[in-house]
Amino acid sequence: MKDPPVEPTDFDVIVLGGGCAGLSAALFAAIEGLRVLVAERERWVGGTSAVAAGALWIPNTHLAADAGDSPEQAALYLRHATGGQAPARLLERFLALGPRAVRTLADHSEVRLRAFAHHPDYLSELPGATARGRVLECLPFDGRELGDDFARVRPPIPEFTVLGGMMVDRIDIGHLLNMTRSWASLSHAVRLVLRHARDRLSHPRGTRLVMGNALIGRLLLSLRRRNVPVWTETAVLALSGDGDAVTGVTVLRNGEVRTLSARRGVVLAGGGFNDHPTWRARLIPKAVRHTPRPGTSGGELLQHALALGARIARPPGSAAHWAPVSVHPRRDGSMAVFPHLVFDRAKPGTVVVNARGRRFLNESLTYHQFGECMLQADADGGANTAAWLVADRRAVLRYGLGSVRPGARGLRRAVREGYIVEGESVTALAARLGLPAVALQETVERMNAFARTGVDLEFQRGTTAYQRNLGDPTVQPNPTLGPLDRPPFYAVRLEPGDIAATAGLATDEHARVLRGDTPIPGLFAVGNDMQSAMGSAYPGPGINLGQAVVFAYAAAQALAGQSIAEEMTTA
Numbered sequence: 113m114k115d116p117p118v119e120p121t122d123f124d125v126i127v128l129g130g131g132c133a134g135l136s137a138a139l140f141a142a143i144e145g146l147r148v149l150v151a152e153r154e155r156w157v158g159g160t161s162a163v164a165a166g167a168l169w170i171p172n173t174h175l176a177a178d179a180g181d182s183p184e185q186a187a188l189y190l191r192h193a194t195g196g197q198a199p200a201r202l203l204e205r206f207l208a209l210g211p212r213a214v215r216t217l218a219d220h221s222e223v224r225l226r227a228f229a230h231h232p233d234y235l236s237e238l239p240g241a242t243a244r245g246r247v248l249e250c251l252p253f254d255g256r257e258l259g260d261d262f263a264r265v266r267p268p269i270p271e272f273t274v275l276g277g278m279m280v281d282r283i284d285i286g287h288l289l290n291m292t293r294s295w296a297s298l299s300h301a302v303r304l305v306l307r308h309a310r311d312r313l314s315h316p317r318g319t320r321l322v323m324g325n326a327l328i329g330r331l332l333l334s335l336r337r338r339n340v341p342v343w344t345e346t347a348v349l350a351l352s353g354d355g356d357a358v359t360g361v362t363v364l365r366n367g368e369v370r371t372l373s374a375r376r377g378v379v380l381a382g383g384g385f386n387d388h389p390t391w392r393a394r395l396i397p398k399a400v401r402h403t404p405r406p407g408t409s410g411g412e413l414l415q416h417a418l419a420l421g422a423r424i425a426r427p428p429g430s431a432a433h434w435a436p437v438s439v440h441p442r443r444d445g446s447m448a449v450f451p452h453l454v455f456d457r458a459k460p461g462t463v464v465v466n467a468r469g470r471r472f473l474n475e476s477l478t479y480h481q482f483g484e485c486m487l488q489a490d491a492d493g494g495a496n497t498a499a500w501l502v503a504d505r506r507a508v509l510r511y512g513l514g515s516v517r518p519g520a521r522g523l524r525r526a527v528r529e530g531y532i533v534e535g536e537s538v539t540a541l542a543a544r545l546g547l548p549a550v551a552l553q554e555t556v557e558r559m560n561a562f563a564r565t566g567v568d569l570e571f572q573r574g575t576t577a578y579q580r581n582l583g584d585p586t587v588q589p590n591p592t593l594g595p596l597d598r599p600p601f602y603a604v605r606l607e608p609g610d611i612a613a614t615a616g617l618a619t620d621e622h623a624r625v626l627r628g629d630t631p632i633p634g635l636f637a638v639g640n641d642m643q644s645a646m647g648s649a650y651p652g653p654g655i656n657l658g659q660a661v662v663f664a665y666a667a668a669q670a671l672a673g674q675s676i677a678e679e680m681t682t683a
Contacts (some may be wrong), residue, residue, distance in 0.1 A: 119341070123149045123338050125671050126361055126374040128413055129347055129381030131159030131423075132324075132482075133639025133660035135331035135342075137379045139214070140668030142338045143220045146376065150335065151346040151363055151620035158266035158328040159383050160405045160612070160640075164323035167224065167654030168248040168661055170210040174218070176227040179245025183207055189233060189240030193651035202645035205621035206662050214248070221334035223327070224251040233652045234478040236577040243577055247653050252281065253326040255319035257333055264331065264344060265408065267317055268325055270449050271515045277317030278308040279325060288519055327453065327657075346520050351378060351416045357633035358420070376671045377634040379517035380417060380625070382662075383409035384613035384640030385424070386432060395615055397487055399497045402437050402609045404451040409613070417617055420635070421627035425618035429648030434483020434654070436499070437609035438514045440531035445664055449609060450515045452501065457606075458573070459505030460594020463559045464606065467495040469542060469551030471559075474571035476579035476592045479611075480650035486608040487551045497605045500545055502556070506598040511582070514604040523602075533603045541601045566590035612656045614644040623667035636667040656677035 118658045127138040132151030156162070171186035186207055194203070217223040225248045233241040242433035253468075254449050255262040273279055280288065284304060284460045287297040306317045321329045335342060343365060352360040352371060360373040385391035386403065388411025413422070436452045456462060466472045473485040486496050503513050505520075516526050526532040535541025538556050542549040562568045566589030574592030583591030617625050617637040624631035639660040646655060 121370060121374070122373050123147050124374065125149070125379065126149045126151065126372055127379040127381055127384060128361065129159070129641070130154070130157035130342060130344070131381060131408075131639060131660075132161035132327060132331065132657050133641075134379070134381030135328065135335060135665055136469060136661045137381060137520045137636075137638050137667050138340055139331060139334050140216065141321040141671055142335065142340050143216060144668055144672035146672060148340050149372065150340065150342040151348065151361070152342065152344045153347055153382075153412075154266075154408055155345050156266035157264055157332060157342060157344065158324070159408045161402075161657060161660075162266035163269045163272070163325050163406055163656070164324040164657070165653065166215075166250050166322075167248055167657065168326040169652035169654040169658040170248060170662060171207065171246045173211045173214040173227070173248065175225060175248060175499045176216065176245030179227070179242065181245050183243055185240045185242065185269055186246070187240070189235075189238055189242075190646070190651060192238040192240065193233075194234050194647045194649040198645060198647035198649065199505035199643070201621045202643075205666060206371055206645045209666055210658070210662045213662050217661075220329070222337065223330045225249065226243055226251060229582070231653065232577040232581050234578055235651060237582075237646050238451065241577075242586045244297055245625070247379055248640040250279075250323070250327040250330060253321045253329045255321045255329055256627060258329060258336070259625060260284045261336060262315070262319065262329075264323060264332055264342075265321070265329055267403065268323075269448075271448055273318075274517070275305065275308055276312070278304065279318055279322045280304070281322035288430075302682060306634075312500070317423050328347055328537060334414070335364075348413060348416065351420065351635070353634070354418070355553065356633040373497065374634065376462060379623075379667055380413040380635070381639045382411070382413035382641050384616055385409065385411040385414055386610055386613055386640075387411065388414070391424075395426065396610055397608075399487060399494065400434070400608050402439050402607055404435070404447045404449045404609060404611060409640060409680075414617060417625055417635065417637065422625045422632060422635070423618050424615055425643035426615040427644060427647035429482065431615035431648070432610040433480050433650055434487065434608050435614040436482050436486065436501075436606040437480035438531070438604045438606055440515065440526070440529065447514060448515060451479070451608060451609065451611065452514065454582055456503070456511050456593045457482070457501055457510040457512050458579065459507060459599075460563065460584055460587045460592065461510075461596055462503045463555060463596060464499050465547065465552060465555055466499050467547070469547040469549075470555055472499070472566070473498045474573045476573045476582050478578070479652060486606070497608065498550050500547070500603045502541070502552075502596065502603045504596040504598040504601055507594065507596070508602055513602055515619070535601050536599055538596075538601055541603060545603055558624055559593070560597060563590075563593040563595045564592060568577060613640040614646070614648045616641055616643040618643055621666065622670040623663045624670065636671070638664045638667055
């Protein structure tokens with residue numbers, strides 16, 4: 113009987129964390145010829161990235177050469193979007209390295225990206241904004257290419273799948289909604305279902321990966337083909353060092369404590385502070401009780417860095433990014449937290465009201481702005497913190513409502529369980545919600561009047577390119593406005609949720625963690641462990657993953673450039 117292979121303990125680079133940021137940093141370092149290890153605390157790789165949309169906001173890449181964009185336009189937009197509150201050197205580095213990082217992935221990995229044909233920047237009314245070219249998405253990926261490693265990819269949120277685990281992206285959703293009106297869409301839908309049925313004969317879920325799952329799958333395959341070990345269920349006990357420098361880590365793996373050396377450095381990519389009780393209490397408002405993230409951002413790596421003299425950089429504004437969420441129990445007893453990002457809240461036939469039965473925001477704002485509005489101090493004691501998204505039956509059938517899919521699939525169960533509240537009239541719905549009936553009726557009547565003219569005189573819903581993109585293009589004159597006049601009426605309760613961190617370890621433009629204003633030799637941070645280069649702003653879809661990839665590239669370039677000893681000599 114052969115002894116099990118002895119795992120190595122000496123590396124050039126050790127990456128702590130197996131989400132998009134960590135896997136990207138490991139991949140870029142491996143491309144540079146460095147010997148790399150990835151150590152992930154969880155049983156799965158992917159973290160929050162695996163359950164996210166997987167978009168990357170990176171301007172001026174080769175994938176969008178015909179978009180008419182320029183570095184100057186992107187810089188202009190970000191200056192306005194961040195309000196001058198972002199770290200200038202990080203912002204400049206992000207814009208400079210983004211195209212190079214994406215080109216490197218295209219030329220040296222299995223990651224395949226494409227630019228959205230049309231997706232306005234979130235703050236599309238600002239100078240420098242564009243309607244196309246800056247948002248990248250990952251091509252669908254066949255998880256079977258991973259072999260046994262497929263089981264190591266974190267599964268998607270169940271509410272974002274259909275038929276018991278079949279993943280769908282925006283293109284698939286368009287075909288599924290149109291399959292009764294188009295032979296091409298019907299053919300696409302049939303192929304999806306047949307592929308999924310074959311998958312379920314041999315796999316616990318579908319192997320056609322899209323969005324964040326596809327991105328993680330492609331990164332993992334790229335690492336495997338470069339023989340980069342990815343250790344899961346590996347806890348970090350300490351960062352080890354030589355004087356002021358970080359030269360390795362001590363981990364607990366398979367019940368054994370091991371000390372590993374990193375000749376060039378250690379990269380922290382643990383997902384940020386959001387799930388650390390102390391930091392959450394300090395940086396997240398008490399009203400934020402739920403998150404759609406998988407709970408993997410425990411902040412342990414931040415604590416190790418702080419012990420070495422690092423500091424948390426909190427931007428002006430909020431320490432996290434927000435989204436409205438709704439909550440309900442799943443059949444297995446777990447709690448589903450559904451983020452209301454694009455599918456329902458800005459569609460015709462919907463309105464959002466507070467505890468007084470009145471509107472308090474433009475429903476077609478970005479989800480981060482929506483969350484900010486919910487969290488703003490309210491003169492009446494926080495009436496906006498929990499809100500109701502109200503829709504008529506026509507809207508629910510066309511667009512869904514929260515976890516209820518278009519076509520009202522699952523509606524009756526959702527009503528029975530109390531996730532969705534139903535009323536035969538607006539006043540009946542108000543009574544069941546505990547809202548003032550007169551106020552809610554007046555709100556609905558006012559929205560119906562706005563729908564007839566296409567002009568929202570209260571909050572200017574649907575007045576920017578981004579906002580109109582959230583609506584239904586078949587509805588005119590304003591694709592975000594439609595009457596609420598088809599009973600029954602339905603409502604789902606919205607609360608503010610946190611989806612990512614903006615506060616993180618202070619770093620320089622090379623992603624080196626700072627002690628005061630000086631880099632700690634051998635210590636890097638990327639992803640949500642690193643402070644956001646955007647301050648507290650949210651300029652476009654995929655800005656967090658975009659930064660994760662770009663600064664992973666920056667870290668790898670710095671790691672490839674010099675060893676820790678050389679760094680200490682030149683610091």
